[in-house]
Amino acid sequence: MSADPNQVIANLRELAALTSDDNGAQRIAFTPTWQRARDWFATKLAGLPGGDKIEHHRDAAGNNWVTLPGASPRSLVLGSHLDSVPNGGWLDGALGVVTALEVLTAIARDTNGKPPFTVRLVDWADEEGARFGRSLFGSSAFAGTHSIDADRNRTDRDGVTLEAALAAVGIDIAKIGKADRERANIAAYLELHIEQGPVLERLGLPLAAVLGTKGVERHSIAFHGQEAHSGSTPMADRRDALAAAAKLALEIRTIAGKHTDAVCTMGSVKTFPGIVTAVVGRCECTLDQRDLSPDTLAQMYREAQDASRAFAEQERCTVEWSRIWSIEPIPFHPELIRLCQDSVEEIAGTLVSLPSGPLHDAAEVARLGIPTVMMFVQSLRGISHNKIEDTAEDHLRLAVTAFDRLANKTLRWIESQ
Numbered sequence: 001m002s003a004d005p006n007q008v009i010a011n012l013r014e015l016a017a018l019t020s021d022d023n024g025a026q027r028i029a030f031t032p033t034w035q036r037a038r039d040w041f042a043t044k045l046a047g048l049p050g051g052d053k054i055e056h057h058r059d060a061a062g063n064n065w066v067t068l069p070g071a072s073p074r075s076l077v078l079g080s081h082l083d084s085v086p087n088g089g090w091l092d093g094a095l096g097v098v099t100a101l102e103v104l105t106a107i108a109r110d111t112n113g114k115p116p117f118t119v120r121l122v123d124w125a126d127e128e129g130a131r132f133g134r135s136l137f138g139s140s141a142f143a144g145t146h147s148i149d150a151d152r153n154r155t156d157r158d159g160v161t162l163e164a165a166l167a168a169v170g171i172d173i174a175k176i177g178k179a180d181r182e183r184a185n186i187a188a189y190l191e192l193h194i195e196q197g198p199v200l201e202r203l204g205l206p207l208a209a210v211l212g213t214k215g216v217e218r219h220s221i222a223f224h225g226q227e228a229h230s231g232s233t234p235m236a237d238r239r240d241a242l243a244a245a246a247k248l249a250l251e252i253r254t255i256a257g258k259h260t261d262a263v264c265t266m267g268s269v270k271t272f273p274g275i276v277t278a279v280v281g282r283c284e285c286t287l288d289q290r291d292l293s294p295d296t297l298a299q300m301y302r303e304a305q306d307a308s309r310a311f312a313e314q315e316r317c318t319v320e321w322s323r324i325w326s327i328e329p330i331p332f333h334p335e336l337i338r339l340c341q342d343s344v345e346e347i348a349g350t351l352v353s354l355p356s357g358p359l360h361d362a363a364e365v366a367r368l369g370i371p372t373v374m375m376f377v378q379s380l381r382g383i384s385h386n387k388i389e390d391t392a393e394d395h396l397r398l399a400v401t402a403f404d405r406l407a408n409k410t411l412r413w414i415e416s417q
């Protein structure tokens with residue numbers, strides 16, 4: 001018997017009722033409400049088929065693992081995250097974990113608690129990074145890409161350090177790298193997630209296979225001109241740093257527009273002295289560029305730099321760039337993408353494949369070379385990280401059924417390896 005989509009929806013509603021307030025979900029990592037979500041999740045493990053064999057533990061980075069041992073230790077891992085942003089939605093992350101549990105349950109039922117391969121579920125710790133500004137905490141510790149020294153002293157709004165918040169829930173930041181021992185024997189990783197964007201709704205499609213996560217180039221750009229009096233400085237004599245930045249803010253639309261799925265965003269613009277009676281002498285802005293192709297990403301970065309220099313010159317300013325952060329595009333596994341495409345097509349009757357703009361825990365897993373793929377389900381209005389985040393129940397049902405199918409296809413694929 002396959003996974004029961006109605007059970008998934010009932011569980012999600014139960015979790016939402018337990019961990020939300022009038023403003024939305026409040027499962028912020030390492031807080032009591034997040035712990036309540038995990039305690040609730042633990043109660044759901046009781047009574048699973050093969051329950052006495054099911055093992056449940058938390059790793060050194062706080063990731064939660066459930067293991068249904070199979071005849072072979074080679075394992076299929078299904079996962080996502082129970083943590084949410086403050087005032088978040090009911091589906092982001094939770095859909096993937098709750099569906100993973102239902103799929104694991106169905107596999108246990110079908111195989112009398114003894115599948116041919118080990119099936120594991122992971123609830124990654126602090127995917128969102130909402131409290132300390134460091135996303136993918138648990139999965140990056142697992143992948144060995146976490147920078148403990150840089151992150152130890154990050155603080156939340158109340159001045160609590162990440163190190164102290166972790167200690168309060170029994171995690172020693174110096175030891176989070178030991179989460180790498182969970183990597184042993186993983187043959188494949190699958191994650192179901194809401195799209196969090198408007199593309200599937202615009203296409204009128206419920207589901208998508210995800211090709212990978214886009215690479216990101218994130219820079220801070222400072223234009224320097226000359227502060228001057230707004231009354232006494234003729235227009236022709238100005239060196240207006242904001243004018244140069246404003247031209248770039250518009251030009252990035254052209255730069256991104258040459259590529260199908262590329263995006264460029266100027267998310268922050270600060271002017272100095274920032275008063276109504278002065279020409280802007282210095283303008284600091286940020287640029288976030290994303291695409292799945294490394295070549296496209298490199299080209300967009302070059303073009304934005306060239307454009308910024310040209311605009312600076314036009315406005316008799318200078319420009320300086322500094323990199324805030326970058327990550328390479330992370331393509332998912334071609335064969336698992338194909339299995340995901342087949343599952344989507346069989347259940348939804350139509351197929352589309354998309355890159356993911358947001359990063360996900362799956363990217364950290366894929367970076368290690370573990371065969372990985374994600375499936376997206378449509379987000380209504382494309383809204384996420386908000387209490388109005390929603391997905392039609394019909395689409396949730398299709399997602400659970402298609403993901404269950406993908407898990408079973410992947411088990412057969414592991415067998416064929």
Ligand SMILES: [Zn+2]
Pocket residue numbers: 081092093127193
């Ligand atoms: Zn998420």
